[in-house]
Amino acid sequence: MNFPEDFLHYVWQFRSFDYSGLQTTAGENLKIINPGLLNKNAGPDFFNAKIEIGNTTWAGNVEIHLRSSDWLKHNHQINPAYENVILHIVYEHDAEIKRIDNTVLPVLELKHRISADLIKKYENLFLTLTDFPCIAQIGTVDQLIVDSFLSRTLIERFEQKTKAVTETLNELNGNWDETFYRFLARNFGFKINALPFELFAKAVSQHIYAKHKNNPNQIEALVFGAAGFLNDQFEEEYPKKLKAEFQFLRKKYNIKPVEVSMWKFMRMRPQNFPTIRLAQFAALIVKANHLFSKIMEIKDIAQLHVLFENLPVNDYWKTHYHFKKETSGVNTQIGKTSIDNVLLNTVALFLFAYGKHTATQYYISRAIKLLERLPAEQNAITDKFTGAGVKMDHAFASQGILQLKKQYCDEKKCLYCGIGIKILKQA
Known part of the structure; x- marks a missing residue:
């Protein structure tokens, strides 16, 4: 018996056992009219089941254990929540169980009713040491089934991310623009510099930039100063000017800069250095105020791209990757892949979150359509799935895959996964 109770939940829910000539362990004939609804919270495992035992039809709950004695180990015999259990499903019956009122609980033993082939399939999924349990079988599953479950995991992923949006929105008193x-x-910090970018954004709110929207140098001073990069002594005119501007603005707005040591440069391509990303972010602020409002209005993905293209990045950065470090041929514009990343992880998320918050399906649909227009992400996780035969044509699918891997594969929740269930059912 090399499986958990969850496996028996699957077996009962989908009637994946021999149910001919069913009898309780007491010898009474048993008929399953309705197995009930799986309960993922506290309490009996299945609600609202309908079972015929002998000549009596019972309606109530079903509890499942590996052994009958587990009922006692879990102290169900003193828990009123289990008084309405009408049938005890077990793999092995090893003890007579009575309810609180001293009536004997009917038991169905499955030990000799589950095929060895099904148990073997389950073990092949759960005992694998590969990157994800069904790496050898997922390519045999119909793509429609895979896509259907990825639709579910994509929504799960965005609903989880929406919680973080809602928390910040509440913190900012419902200010969507600032959120x-x-x-x-x-997002501009990507993974490695996400935290210092977030702290930098908290140091200078958007409404402060709005007061200086007609002065790019002051915007740049606010950005690099709040990020902690203007504390050195400079020889070049551009950083000296920014430092002078920031010294005034820092006092005016009581700005507390981020510790410059938080920014990461190691093992990064110079194009992704935080100084370049900050220069691009400053240029984006100069180019477009109140981006959230604009994004809510733009429906065409090409027009969304335009918002992040041809940014008025200061010419200084064409010859620098960092203050005091001169070079040549620096591309100061955001690449298409990086723009797609922003559209995926921020724009699509906020369309979805706004739709959820306002109960407006229109924005949720726009978020999904945007994901279907964006290319699938390529990373170590998605590469494993494509290598196993999963087709990913767009970001909708790749985002679903990332959620699938994190919430189902890594947690070995194959029995709650539509793909895993299909693999177990395959002949």
């Missing part, structure tokens, strides 16, 4: 600005800043 979007903070998440956009974090």
